Amino acid sequence: VIAIVWLGLLIVMSWLKALVIARPLEQIQESLQAATPGGKVSKYDLEAMAAELQATILQLLRKEQEHENALASSMARAEQLACLGEMAAGLTHEIKNPLAAVMAALETLVQDAKRGEAPQPEILAQMLRELQRAHKTLDRLLTLARPAKPQRVKVDLAKLLREMATLFEPRARRRNITFEVRIPRALPTLEADPDLLSQLFINLVTNAFQATPPNGAIMVSATPFPQNDGVAVMVSDNGCGIPKENLPRVFEPFFTTKEGGTGLGLAIAQQIASQHGGTIRIDSQPGQGTQVLVLLPVQVQRTTEEP
Ligand SMILES: Nc1ncnc2c1ncn2[C@@H]1O[C@H](COP(=O)(O)OP(=O)(O)O)[C@@H](O)[C@H]1O
Numbered sequence: 001v002i003a004i005v006w007l008g009l010l011i012v013m014s015w016l017k018a019l020v021i022a023r024p025l026e027q028i029q030e031s032l033q034a035a036t037p038g039g040k041v042s043k044y045d046l047e048a049m050a051a052e053l054q055a056t057i058l059q060l061l062r063k064e065q066e067h068e069n070a071l072a073s074s075m076a077r078a079e080q081l082a083c084l085g086e087m088a089a090g091l092t093h094e095i096k097n098p099l100a101a102v103m104a105a106l107e108t109l110v111q112d113a114k115r116g117e118a119p120q121p122e123i124l125a126q127m128l129r130e131l132q133r134a135h136k137t138l139d140r141l142l143t144l145a146r147p148a149k150p151q152r153v154k155v156d157l158a159k160l161l162r163e164m165a166t167l168f169e170p171r172a173r174r175r176n177i178t179f180e181v182r183i184p185r186a187l188p189t190l191e192a193d194p195d196l197l198s199q200l201f202i203n204l205v206t207n208a209f210q211a212t213p214p215n216g217a218i219m220v221s222a223t224p225f226p227q228n229d230g231v232a233v234m235v236s237d238n239g240c241g242i243p244k245e246n247l248p249r250v251f252e253p254f255f256t257t258k259e260g261g262t263g264l265g266l267a268i269a270q271q272i273a274s275q276h277g278g279t280i281r282i283d284s285q286p287g288q289g290t291q292v293l294v295l296l297p298v299q300v301q302r303t304t305e306e307p
């Protein structure tokens with residue numbers, strides 16, 4: 001009895017199988033035959049169809065790739081827009097606010113003039129300060145967007161660094177920050193753009209001052225590196241340091257953690273270093289300090305130079 005039941009089950013199963021799998025296949029074959037003028041589908045027709053199917057799948061895959069590319073570029077665009085948003089915030093602080101202050105001051109001056117009064121010197125001085133701030137931001141933005149082609153001359157880097165450092169001495173005194181400049185009497189002469197190099201180091205030292213509390217210490221040191229074919233300059237501070245998660249982002253244009261920062265200082269510094277065939281790297285211990293190392297070759301390798 002059991003054997004008969006088993007046999008019955010087997011028959012039902014194979015019938016089901018035929019219905020579920022073979023039937024659709026038959027249907028396909030039937031409809032193919034109906035669609036073919038000769039009423040018969042040969043092996044070659046099937047091969048041709050397989051080839052067509054393959055082509056269609058490839059096409060679909062390509063479409064998908066295109067779609068992905070479009071997605072990627074729209075993401076890049078979204079990133080650009082986000083960047084623009086951040087930039088707008090920076091611009092508001094650095095340009096719109098100074099302009100508003102200047103307009104308000106001018107209104108006061110106009111009122112004064114109507115009453116026949118002389119302009120008040122402190123208002124004029126404030127206007128000048130605000131305009132200088134706006135001018136500086138625009139300058140930096142333009143520098144980054146359209147980097148100046150370096151005007152290379154022979155540069156005495158030791159002299160350039162000492163002169164740059166004197167700009168910060170009043171600030172160091174005011175905030176009681178120990179500001180040390182340790183530069184050997186002679187450093188290799190670089191073939192470089194002195195204005196751009198000053199800008200680079202001013203940006204780094206400015207950051208150091210902004211990160212360092214009163215009574216802190218900042219040091220600029222330099223040494224020939226690796227031999228006399230290059231120079232290493234280090235700007236170090238014992239200020240607030242950079243949180244680990246921010247470190248990969250500090251060179252991004254517009255990345256800033258400062259109220260009213262533009263986030264352009266390091267982006268410009270890096271641009272200038274690479275224009276001179278050099279590199280910048282940053283090490284930082286959060287809460288303890290930051291070291292920014294700039295390596296510059298004496299001569300820019302012609303291959304790394306922009307056309
Ligand atoms: N010496 C430093 N110490 C601590 N943080 C720094 C230092 N230099 C740069 N940073 C960080 O990197 C960010 C980007 O610097 P930067 O590009 O010069 O823009 P900004 O100074 O306008 O913020 C700063 O906002 C700060 O968070």
Ligand SMILES: [Mg+2]
Pocket residue numbers: 203206207263264265266
């Ligand atoms: Mg800065």
